[in-house]
Amino acid sequence: MNTSAVNLAAQGGPWAQIRTGTVVEASGTSVTVLVGSAVFTASIVIPFGIPDPSAAVPPAGTLVAVGRQDSSWTVFGAVLGASGNLIVNGSFENSATGVAPSSWTLYDVSGTSVAIVERPPFVVVGESTAAVSPVSATAVSLLYSSPVDVVAGERYQLSAFVGAEYEEGVAQDADAAVLALWFDDASTLYPTTTDPDTTVATATDVIPVPPWTPVSGTVTAPVSGVLRLALRSSLAAGQAFFWDFATVRRFG
Numbered sequence: 176m177n178t179s180a181v182n183l184a185a186q187g188g189p190w191a192q193i194r195t196g197t198v199v200e201a202s203g204t205s206v207t208v209l210v211g212s213a214v215f216t217a218s219i220v221i222p223f224g225i226p227d228p229s230a231a232v233p234p235a236g237t238l239v240a241v242g243r244q245d246s247s248w249t250v251f252g253a254v255l256g257a258s259g260n261l262i263v264n265g266s267f268e269n270s271a272t273g274v275a276p277s278s279w280t281l282y283d284v285s286g287t288s289v290a291i292v293e294r295p296p297f298v299v300v301g302e303s304t305a306a307v308s309p310v311s312a313t314a315v316s317l318l319y320s321s322p323v324d325v326v327a328g329e330r331y332q333l334s335a336f337v338g339a340e341y342e343e344g345v346a347q348d349a350d351a352a353v354l355a356l357w358f359d360d361a362s363t364l365y366p367t368t369t370d371p372d373t374t375v376a377t378a379t380d381v382i383p384v385p386p387w388t389p390v391s392g393t394v395t396a397p398v399s400g401v402l403r404l405a406l407r408s409s410l411a412a413g414q415a416f417f418w419d420f421a422t423v424r425r426f427g
């Protein structure tokens with residue numbers, strides 16, 4: 176797991192710092208939040224006059240503002256003006272096991288890969304994940320999402336979780352990345368893009384799942400057109416990736 180983002184997220188200002196993150200899981204009066212490439216537990220500020228504290232707990236997927244002082248993180252509330260998840264089937268629940276995930280497209284950058292829905296016991300959200308594995312000796316692939324209409328200058332948060340599976344004796348050095356792909360319109364497919372791909376976040380030498388490795392970051396749309404989130408898997412024989420909980424949100 177890339178720990179530099181963890182260190183960055185925990186780096187102290189003179190007094191405190193504010194970040195934007197996505198709620199991964201809500202439990203009681205605390206939540207698990209994904210910020211950058213770090214996942215941590217945060218407590219919640221309850222507005223005065225709320226009789227039931229559990230009503231103030233944001234559900235999974237909510238974009239929230241979190242603040243840190245010393246070692247404790249606190250969620251102040253949902254970010255108003257932020258969109259919900261703009262891509263279809265980001266949790267890979269909409270297809271049967273063993274078939275290609277619906278609303279996603281696989282592109283072979285090099286070699287040949289296959290992407291199918293699997294239901295392992297260690298999902299992030301729901302019951303299903305997308306499993307990507309190489310057919311050739313080595314392979315680099317992009318599994319990219321449904322289209323999202325964007326306006327130049329708007330900011331987007333892209334995130335996903337990846338986990339690796341390695342056969343016995345195989346090097347544990349598979350690399351993952353989340354990319355933003357830019358298109359003229361919703362019907363154009365990769366590699367017919369309008370702008371260079373934006374690498375939003377990377378994870379090198381992804382560790383065996385569980386635990387999952389979060390991969391997330393923000394991007395500003397360079398043009399008005401269409402954005403698709405892409406999950407890049409760089410794999411060799413005996414290596415495979417699971418992907419889950421992919422999101423694209425507009426904010427700011």
Ligand SMILES: [Ca+2]
Nearest residue numbers: 266300301303
């Ligand atoms: Ca899922």
